[in-house]
Structure formats: C-alpha cells, structure tokens
Amino acid sequence: MAxxxxxxxxxxxxxxxxxxxxxxxxxxxRDAALADPGFGxxxxxxxxxxxxxxxxxxxxxxxGPREPIALDPACAVLHYAQEIFEGLKxxxxxxxxxxxxxxxxxxxxxxxxxxxxxxxxxxxxxxVEAIRQLVLADAEWFPPVEGGSLYLRPFMFASETFLGVRxxxxxxxxxxxxxxxxxxxxxxxxxxxxxxQDYTRAASGGTGAAKCGGNYAxxxxxxxxxxxxxxxxxxxxxAAERKWIEELGGMNLFFVFADGTMLxxxxxxxxxxxxxxxSLIALARDEGLExxxxxxxxxxxxxxxxxxxxxxTFACGxxxxxxxxxxxxxxxxxxxxxxGGPGQVTSKLRQRLVAxxxxxxxxxxGWVTRLS
Ligand code: PLP
Ligand code: COI
Numbered sequence: 001m002a003x004x005x006x007x008x009x010x011x012x013x014x015x016x017x018x019x020x021x022x023x024x025x026x027x028x029x030r031d032a033a034l035a036d037p038g039f040g041x042x043x044x045x046x047x048x049x050x051x052x053x054x055x056x057x058x059x060x061x062x063x064g065p066r067e068p069i070a071l072d073p074a075c076a077v078l079h080y081a082q083e084i085f086e087g088l089k090x091x092x093x094x095x096x097x098x099x100x101x102x103x104x105x106x107x108x109x110x111x112x113x114x115x116x117x118x119x120x121x122x123x124x125x126x127x128v129e130a131i132r133q134l135v136l137a138d139a140e141w142f143p144p145v146e147g148g149s150l151y152l153r154p155f156m157f158a159s160e161t162f163l164g165v166r167x168x169x170x171x172x173x174x175x176x177x178x179x180x181x182x183x184x185x186x187x188x189x190x191x192x193x194x195x196x197q198d199y200t201r202a203a204s205g206g207t208g209a210a211k212c213g214g215n216y217a218x219x220x221x222x223x224x225x226x227x228x229x230x231x232x233x234x235x236x237x238x239a240a241e242r243k244w245i246e247e248l249g250g251m252n253l254f255f256v257f258a259d260g261t262m263l264x265x266x267x268x269x270x271x272x273x274x275x276x277x278x279s280l281i282a283l284a285r286d287e288g289l290e291x292x293x294x295x296x297x298x299x300x301x302x303x304x305x306x307x308x309x310x311x312x313t314f315a316c317g318x319x320x321x322x323x324x325x326x327x328x329x330x331x332x333x334x335x336x337x338x339x340g341g342p343g344q345v346t347s348k349l350r351q352r353l354v355a356x357x358x359x360x361x362x363x364x365x366g367w368v369t370r371l372s
Pocket of ligand 1: 087247248249250251272274275276277309316317318319331
C-alpha cells in the first residue's frame with residue numbers, strides 16, 4: 001500500500017485551470033462579514049478542487065468559485081468516513097504581504113494521514129501550490145481584526161460510488177478558506193477544561209496520529225459534556241490506563257514548572273503531532289528552556305498544581321494559537337493551575353510565535369513561506 005502511494009506522488013506538478021467566479025461577494029457584504037469573523041463561520045469566494053482516479057493519478061485541478069458539491073448517496077465517504085484534513089493559516093504580514101506558516105509540514109502530515117487511511121498521497125508541491133493559488137485569489141478576505149488570519153482547510157475524501165468496504169478508487173481534494181478571528185469566544189485569557197474519564201480519543205494502533213474526520217466525530221460527545229458542565233474544552237486520558245494526559249479535542253498541551261522546565265506528552269501514535277507543538281518546542285529550546293517529551297499523569301497535574309511545582313499549562317494549535325489553561329475539572333473535583341490566567345512563559349512563547357508568523361520578528365528556522 002505504502003509503496004503504491006509513494007509511486008503516485010512522483011507525477012509532475014499539476015496545472016490549475018482558473019474558472020471565473022460569476023458572482024463574487026460584494027465588497028460591502030464581505031467587509032461586514034470580516035469585521036467579526038469568529039472561527040469557521042464565514043468563507044471566501046473560491047476553492048481548489050483536484051481529482052484522483054486510480055490508474056490515472058491526480059488530475060482536473062481547478063481554482064474556481066466555492067460552491068456546493070453533488071455526491072451520490074452511495075459515495076464511499078458517506079458510509080465509511082475515508083476522509084482526512086489539514087488546518088493552517090495565511091497571515092497578513094507587517095509589510096502588507098501575505099505568508100503561510102510551515103505549509104510543507106502540513107503537507108507531510110497530510111500524507112501521513114493519507115497513508116493511515118489507505119488514501120493516495122498528494123505531492124507536497126501540489127499541496128502548497130493549491131493553497132498558494134487560493135490565498136492569492138482570495139487576498140481580499142483577510143479579516144482586519146486583532147489576531148485575524150485566513151484559515152485554510154485542505155481536505156480529501158473517498159468519492160467513489162461504491163458500498164464495498166475497501167479503499168476507494170476515486171478521491172477529491174479540496175481547499176477552502178475561512179477568515180478567522182479568535183477560536184475561543186471573547187478571546188478568553190485562559191480556558192477551563194474538563195477531563196473525560198468515560199471516553200477516550202485514541203488507542204494504540206488506532207488513528208490518533210492522523211487528522212481524519214472520524215477522530216473528531218468521536219470527540220463530539222465528550223466535548224459536548226465539557227460544554228454542558230461549563231468548560232471550554234475536553235482533555236483526553238490514555239485509553240490503556242486512563243491515567244496519562246494526552247491532548248485536547250483540537251489542541252496539544254504543555255506544562256511549565258517552577259524550575260523553568262517544560263513538558264509535553266510524547267508522540268506515541270495516539271496524539272496528533274501538532275505543528276504548533278513542534279514549533280513551540282523549538283522556540284522554547286532557543287530560549288534555553290529544557291523541554292521534555294514525557295508522560296504526565298492527571299494525579300501529578302493536580303498534585304503539582306497544589307504544591308506550586310507546576311506554574312502554567314497551555315494548549316496550542318493552529319486555530320487556538322497558544323491559550324492558557326486556568327481551571328481543570330474532572331469527576332474527582334477541580335483545581336486551578338498557577339494564577340488561573342496566562343503565565344509568563346505562556347505569554348512569551350505566544351508572543352514569539354505570533355511575531356514570527358506575522359513577519360514582525362526574524363524567522364530563524366525558515367518557517368515563513370511568503371506568498372506576496
Ligand atoms: N491536536 C488535535 C487533535 C488537533 O486537531 C490539532 C489541530 O490541528 C492539534 C492538536 C494542533 O495541531 P497544529 O498545531 O498542527 O494545528
Ligand atoms: C486546527 O487547529 O487547525 C484544528 O484543526 C483544530 C480544530 C478546528 C479541529
């Protein structure tokens with residue numbers, strides 16, 4: 001399977017046909033939507049579409065109007081959820097240009113997800129070029145709000161009309177763009193999280209490290225439980241012992257100790273290898289901080305918060321950037337982390353990351369891909 005997928009990625013870069021938009025959004029309507037974009041609620045005018053047919057490879061690449069797509073009721077994805085996605089942001093730079101943050105890392109993770117879901121890989125250059133074309137076409141859709149960006153959602157699904165349980169022979173790859181403000185309403189300084197003890201997100205050998213829609217479908221009930229109990233997000237424990245902290249429904253976690261060291265759960269196949277996580281490990285190490293990728297238990301988290309050994313916890317991800325965790329609650333009661341608000345390390349790392357992403361600080365790791 002893996003070698004077949006690799007062979008298909010050897011095709012030459014694909015040319016995109018541009019389909020004119022018959023009715024682009026009126027500037028006044030667009031500007032009104034951009035004034036308060038929230039997250040995932042509004043969408044730009046265009047989309048990318050590329051098709052895959054087994055035996056032919058990737059073909060029919062277009063940049064065209066964003067529009068509904070028709071699916072046969074027997075379309076494979078509707079039955080067996082053979083679907084993967086990515087999430088990354090385009091930023092308006094300090095000098096007025098636009099840029100992506102580590103798009104090749106998203107392309108590589110997309111292909112690792114594809115391999116796990118028995119889907120064809122997408123050449124990394126085509127993945128990045130598709131995103132570049134969409135951002136350039138929708139350059140008017142950057143929200144002029146604090147922390148605003150154009151959130152890109154590349155995704156691929158099994159599009160064959162077939163009910164047998166086997167990898168589809170046809171796929172569609174699409175990219176849509178959604179102007180985004182803060183992920184958490186009111187741009188909360190710290191979020192409150194609920195520890196799910198009844199549900200887990202991923203088990204060893206499962207799909208936890210892949211960004212597939214099914215993982216998110218399975219997280220909806222525990223996430224709804226967190227909301228019903230008055231919290232912002234759910235945090236999952238490991239499936240084997242129900243003891244070790246894994247990650248939130250859509251973010252990785254970091255713990256900061258009074259001795260200045262940091263810890264984040266290791267990538268063992270059950271958590272998503274976050275690109276923000278990877279970037280923050282590098283930035284913290286640049287600052288001379290020690291970062292350990294080690295398991296950390298819920299009991300330790302509670303005890304270290306009480307004793308003051310742990311001073312900060314933060315969540316990170318493309319959508320949520322870096323957000324402090326102030327309060328943690330579970331079946332056995334709740335506790336506060338540090339001051340309950342963003343600590344110094346959290347604030348400093350957030351600032352450093354955002355400054356690089358927006359071209360306001362040097363980019364020592366070469367993470368920023370300028371588009372215009
Ligand atoms: N963990 C999960 C389950 C996620 O959905 C995300 C978001 O993409 C992350 C972690 C953070 O990953 P990244 O930093 O690449 O956005
Ligand atoms: C992201 O941060 O890009 C995510 O995918 C998290 C969530 C919106 C699913």
